[in-house]
Amino acid sequence: MRLIATLNRELFTPELRILERRAARGIIMRDHDILLLYTRRYNDYSLPGGGLDDGEAVLAGLHRELAEETGARDIRVEREFGILDEYRPWYKPEHDLMFMRSYFYECSVAESLGAVRMEDYEIANGMEVRWMNIHDAIAHNHGVMAAREASMGLSIARETLILELLVRERLAPSPSLALAD
Template sequence: MRLLKSTQAANIDLKQARIFYRQAARAIVLSGEDILLLYTQKYRDYGLPGGGVDKGESIEVGLIRELQEETGAIAAHVLAPFGRYEEYRPWFREGANVVHMDSYCYLCEIDMSLGYRGLGEPRLEAHEVKNGMRPEWINIHQAIAHNEEIQHTFPNKGQSIDRETFLLKQIVAELL
């Protein structure tokens, strides 16, 4: 899959790093200029649905699982690959201090005739509930403007907002 961007957090030294590798899958679900995103109240940001791919799981299977869990998407299907975002950032789990994460992004569709705009009930994990995560259909330009404001004004922004804002801008440039 084509590389869209590779980033490294300024506060890490890869020569001294204990690196944990993680594959993630992220879904792009569009309806005109509206996009299905996750809003996280703790960080006040919007991001693509998706997450880590489980051991033994293909990226596409992990993508559909994450999309259904986080948004309640009904009848979700992968349409086409979009691109990969690679990042190195601080990590404090699995005995590592840096995560090397590859986020594989795919254009997906859901059956909009079912539920509310294709959504049923999400099955969020405890930490997602604690962080105030919820699925939301939003105009993509509004989501970008919102994230950019948070990047400039909110000191406790989440680590993923830079990736998510970049991806949203790529989606606008290439798919709208």
């Protein structure tokens, strides 16, 4: 699988204590609409998916996360999209940084979604499933980043980078963007 990018959020020194984490994320599109999670706490759109449990295979974790967060049924992995590595601050004292490797897969799912089974922190953060026009989601996330909203989460840069790459590689330009040329 190709490495899309490595996002470094901190400078490195040999004594840094780094927590390593793996995550699987699903890309589910229907024309220009994409299945996303809107998180009220951070005011952003992100792809469904999340951290893998210890010893969990990537594809098993992807299926579990998509079913839990979106209620997706009949999940089929169509193709690998890529890997994104990132280093970011960690909030617990036993580690200075977190290294996260996210595996992205293009998937298809049943037409209708079932019940979601979000975790308590996801519910507390106001996370909800939405089909969104991908161009609108990108514009929204760019607005949040440009305004440097105090509530802005750390994952918005990763998510927006992937959404923009999807547009470049998988979709024709937005009609509103074509008019601006």
